[in-house]
Amino acid sequence: MRLTEREIKVVAFDADDTLWDCQSWFDEVERKCGDLLRPWATQEEVTQGLFATERSNMELLGYGTKAFTISLVENAVRLTNGALPGDIVLKLIGLGKGLLRFPTTPLPEVKDTLQRLHTDGRYRLAVFTKGELLDQESKLERSGLGGYFEYMETVSNKGQDDYVALCDHLNVRPEELVMVGNSFRSDIAPALAVGCHAIHIPYHVVWELEKSEEFPHERLQKISHFGEVLDILSVDH
Helix, strand or coil: CCCCCCCCCEECCCCCCECCCCCHHHHHHHHHHHHHHCCCCHHHHHHHHHHHHHHHHHHHHCCCCCHHHHHHHHHHHHCCCCCCCHHHHHHHHHHHHHHHCCCCCCCCCCHHHHHHHHHCCCCCCEEEEECCHHHHHHHHHCCHHHCCCCCEECCCCCHHHHHHHHHHHHHCCCCHEEEECCHHHHHHHHHHHHEEEEECCCCCCCCCHCCCCCCCCCEEEEECCCCCCHHHCCCCC
């Protein structure tokens, strides 16, 4: 199904694992944490413990690198029964800080697609992401993609109310916005629930807390290549 400017005024994009790779860097830190904790726990125990710790901290700490780093250290202290050496604590903190600086190289077809949408000029482009404001702003700047967007918003979570607020901020009706993202739980389901259109582009790695059941919908389209966004929006390649 093709969409046009008569139906859509704003195209909103998720950031992490939609515009650039993110989860792979977190998975690598998790693996390195397992190496550091090998005297006390297996990699599986580290992974399972970290997931449980992140989930229990979610309501208080939300999403983002700093929240992840706190959970990383907390889980390590718990797995070592409080015997975690100070030098390993510092190494874990260093791994967390490294996640604030990883290269946000645009994923395949992202830059060219955004360039064509921007040049076409029929749609307003926005970034709608969740996490920590400074971190997300830094990633967008490092990606070199910031100039294609007229609006960026970072929220602590992406629920239905957040999508309604986004439409209000951009002065459009929900049916005039299409959300493009990799997470069915955060980018797709809540957007559809309030009346937006959605384009789902799955990524090869998914954070455990973002996994959810998918479902078909008349306002949903699923793609495998980022450039397919142009076809859906009736923009020439």
